[in-house]
Amino acid sequence: xxxxVPFGPQHPVLPEPLQLRLELNDEKVVSxxxxxxxxxxxxxxxxxxxxxxxxxxxxxxxxxxxxFMHSMAYSMGIxxxxxxxxxxxxxxxxxxxxxxxxxxxxxxxxxxxxxAFGFENLFYTIWKIREEIMDAMECTTGARVMLGSCCIGGVxxxxxxxxxxxxxxxxxxxxxxxxxxxEVLMGDYxxxxxLVGVGVIDGKKAYELGAVGxxxxxxxxxxxxxxxxxxxxGELGFEPVVEKDGDCYARTMVRVRELxxxxxxxxxxxxxxxxxxxxxxxxGNPSGEAAVRVEQPRGEVLYYLRGNGTDKLDRLRIRTPTxxxxxxxxxxxxxxxxxDVAVIILSIDPCISCTER
Amino acid sequence: MMQINETLTLExxxxxxxxLLLLGHRFVTMTVVDKGEEFDIFYHFDLDYKLxxxxxxxxxxxxxxxxxxxxxxxxxxxxxIQDLFGITVSxxxxxxxxxxxxxxxxxxxxxxxxxxxxITAVATDGKGNMTAPAPAVSNGGDK
Numbered sequence: 050x051x052x053x054v055p056f057g058p059q060h061p062v063l064p065e066p067l068q069l070r071l072e073l074n075d076e077k078v079v080s081x082x083x084x085x086x087x088x089x090x091x092x093x094x095x096x097x098x099x100x101x102x103x104x105x106x107x108x109x110x111x112x113x114x115x116x117f118m119h120s121m122a123y124s125m126g127i128x129x130x131x132x133x134x135x136x137x138x139x140x141x142x143x144x145x146x147x148x149x150x151x152x153x154x155x156x157x158x159x160x161x162x163x164x165a166f167g168f169e170n171l172f173y174t175i176w177k178i179r180e181e182i183m184d185a186m187e188c189t190t191g192a193r194v195m196l197g198s199c200c201i202g203g204v205x206x207x208x209x210x211x212x213x214x215x216x217x218x219x220x221x222x223x224x225x226x227x228x229x230x231x232e233v234l235m236g237d238y239x240x241x242x243x244l245v246g247v248g249v250i251d252g253k254k255a256y257e258l259g260a261v262g263x264x265x266x267x268x269x270x271x272x273x274x275x276x277x278x279x280x281x282x283g284e285l286g287f288e289p290v291v292e293k294d295g296d297c298y299a300r301t302m303v304r305v306r307e308l309x310x311x312x313x314x315x316x317x318x319x320x321x322x323x324x325x326x327x328x329x330x331x332x333g334n335p336s337g338e339a340a341v342r343v344e345q346p347r348g349e350v351l352y353y354l355r356g357n358g359t360d361k362l363d364r365l366r367i368r369t370p371t372x373x374x375x376x377x378x379x380x381x382x383x384x385x386x387x388x389d390v391a392v393i394i395l396s397i398d399p400c401i402s403c404t405e406r
Numbered sequence: 407m408m409q410i411n412e413t414l415t416l417e418x419x420x421x422x423x424x425x426l427l428l429l430g431h432r433f434v435t436m437t438v439v440d441k442g443e444e445f446d447i448f449y450h451f452d453l454d455y456k457l458x459x460x461x462x463x464x465x466x467x468x469x470x471x472x473x474x475x476x477x478x479x480x481x482x483x484x485x486x487i488q489d490l491f492g493i494t495v496s497x498x499x500x501x502x503x504x505x506x507x508x509x510x511x512x513x514x515x516x517x518x519x520x521x522x523x524x525i526t527a528v529a530t531d532g533k534g535n536m537t538a539p540a541p542a543v544s545n546g547g548d549k
Contacts, residue, residue, distance in 0.1 A: 082500060083482075086507040094517050129407065259433045259479030277455050338408040340450065340457055351450065353408070353437045368435035368450075368483070376479045405507060 051079055054387070058087050062165040062391040065401035069394070073387060081382040081390075083375055089405040093365050100360040101127055101335055102201065109195055111367060112403040114157060115345045117150045119367075120199040122343040125279065126354040127201045130335035136326040139203030140281040144318045145216075146186070146198055147280065147343075148311040152223070153182040154346035155304040155311075158398035159234065162301060165395045166243040171233055178226045185219040188212055203328025213319045220312050231305050244298035248381040248393035251295050260377040261370045262348020263307070264397045267300035269293035274344035285317050297396035304398070334360050345370055347398050369403035414449075414462040416471065422460065424476050426451055431458060433479040438491050440519045445493065449473070464493065474499035482506075490517040 051074045058066035066087035072079040092111055096104045108123040109116040121143055128135060135143075156179035163171035183193045189212050190196040198206040208216070234240055250260070252268040265272055266289055273289035275282040290306045292299035335356030342351050348370030355363040374397045381393050414422055427433070431451035439446040447462040447470065464470055472495045474481040484495045485506035492504070492515030508516070 086505075086509060089507045091516060256432055257427075257477075257479070272455075274455065340408040340459065342457070349434075351434055353448070353450075355439060364437075364439045366435075366437040372482060373435070373479070375482050 050074075055084075056390055058084070060391065062161070062395065064161060065399070067394070067399060067401050069382070069390070071382075071387070071390065076387045078382050078385050078387065078390065081379050083379070085401065085405055087405075088402055092406045093367060096365040097362055101356070101362055102360075104362070104365065105200055106197065108365075108367075109197065109199075111369070111406055112400055113194055114154045114400060115150055115347070115403075116194055117146045117196050117199055118343055118345045118350065121147060121280070122341055122350055122352045123354075123365075124199055124201045125343065126339045126341040126352045127335050127356075129339040129341060130337050130354060130356050131201075131331055131333065133202050133329050133331050135203050136329060137281075137323040138207075138325040139327050141318045141322050142204045142206075142208060142327075143199065143280040144282060144285065145208065145315050145322075146190070146196055146204075148314045148318070149182055149186050149216075150196075151346045152308055152311045152315075153179050153186070154398075155308050156182065158346070158395070159230075159301065159304055162297075162392065162395045163234075163240075165391045166240070168237075168240065171230065171240075174230050175227075178223060178230060181219045181223045181226065185216045188215050188219075200328060202331050203326070205328070207327055208319070208322070213322070216319065217316065220315060224309075224312060227308065231308075234301060234305055241298065243389075243392055244301060244396075245294075245296060247297045247389050248385060248396055249294070249296045250377055250381050252293075254380060255295065255377050258377040258380060259373045260348075261373045262345070263300050263303040264348065264374045264377055266290060267292050267303045268295035272349075274342050274349045277342075279343065281318060281321075282314075284321070285314055287314065297392055300396045334358050335362070347371055347400060347403075348373065367406055369400065369406070371397070371400045371404045374399070375404070408457075408459060410448075410461045411458045412460050414460050416462070416464075416468070419462055419471060420473060420476060423449060423473050426458065426460075427477055429453070433477050436480065436483045436487065438487050438493070438517075440491065440517065442519065445491065447487075469494045469496045471496050472498045491515055492518055 051072050054071045056071050057063050057068040068084035070082045105120050109120045111119045156175055160172045160175035187193050189208050190198045198204050252270045255265050255268040271289045271291045275287050290303050292302045336358040338355050340353045342349050351368040353366040357363045378397050431453045434450040434452050437448040445464045447464050449460040451458045470493050472484050481499045485502045487493050488495050488504045489506050489508045
């Protein structure tokens with residue numbers, strides 16, 4: 050006999066409110082239906098009422114974790130509509146801040162996952178390591194999360210030689226500190242017991258259901274929008290990180306390996322940082338339609354913008370990666386045991402603020 | 407600039423989208439734009455990092471057939487469209503009946519551009535900033 054169990058919206062392992070109505074047969078999940086709407090803010094509508102310059106700051110507040118990438122995607126959309134060429138130095142600086150954001154986001158997600166499967170010490174350690182990345186962002190922008198450093202036409206802030214040296218020192222610290230934690234994540238018996246073979250989704254199914262980011266790459270599909278070479282990725286020798294097993298462990302390993310990859314990208318971008326202007330001045334208002342995609346920590350985000358020649362956009366639409374990963378999550382949950390539900394949810398690194406906007 | 411690859415009609419919408427999915431395209435999302443008398447519905451798909459966009463022009467008041475039967479990934483965004491634009495989407499795989507994102511007492515169709523409907527029903531100070539809503543009239547429920 051099956052029964053319905055509401056999982057959330059307030060749950061000790063969920064950082065944000067999300068409810069899943071679980072149909073259970075004994076301890077096994079038969080089906081799951083998501084219930085959202087607890088943090089819907091109507092930001093897309095609000096963006097139509099602000100001018101397109103103000104929207105850069107508004108858009109950063111879609112998400113408190115990958116805020117820089119939201120402002121970068123939005124700026125890229127306006128730049129496409131207005132035909133603005135971003136200076137080389139700004140393109141490289143965008144990569145630096147985007148990858149620092151990816152690192153702190155992945156560390157946050159790995160810490161929360163460790164908390165979800167009961168490895169408190171690992172959770173504390175990973176979040177302590179995350180502070181190295183937060184320090185790097187604070188040193189270069191004056192802020193830890195809402196960097197405010199991206200603007201239409203380029204970037205608003207520069208990274209001096211001293212600041213670059215500080216960032217590299219922080220990355221060296223991160224590398225030393227994370228080595229031990231990544232060994233635990235990759236090889237510890239109790240971690241594997243909770244993650245291997247749990248929440249499996251094969252690559253074909255994940256692709257059909259629209260999965261993005263580590264949720265797709267963990268199932269063996271090498272899709273990462275950085276491959277298109279936006280910003281300066283095309284000049285930095287980038288290859289997607291892929292794992293093939295499609296379970297919680299594979300998704301976690303993608304994030305662990307991407308942390309090292311992001312570290313390499315930041316080092317490379319700082320080493321190749323060209324001299325020059327930070328932004329291109331522009332005049333006028335955007336008109337026409339653009340659809341821009343950027344690879345955020347949780348996967349591809351899509352920005353659709355429609356300008357009408359005035360200072361206000363006709364429409365701004367944001368499809369965030371967690372929004373795309375909800376349908377695959379419902380498939381991952383079917384057949385799992387109730388205690389694994391929290392681990393599977395956190396394995397997609399959900400961001401509900403992003404999802405509801 | 408975004409390219410519209412094909413314009414759909416209500417009659418061929420499912421067939422065209424089904425054919426595209428068979429070619430290996432991944433569903434990305436849908437976008438709705440309120441144009442006053444009608445909606446622009448965009449279906450976005452991806453294949454090898456190339457975005458394919460289908461457009462469907464939907465008159466206001468018309469029902470939009472769901473594609474969730476052939477593409478379950480669309481069920482979330484179709485429910486969001488029902489909530490935010492008041493468009494009735496028929497044959498949804500999971501139907502939240504216009505309360506996916508919105509609470510029971512939220513303004514209906516908040517993203518629509520109809521004066522007095524949705525978010526425009528909320529009082530503003532003339533500069534586009536929302537002011538405190540008028541106090542609700544008691545329905546006598548406290549008696």
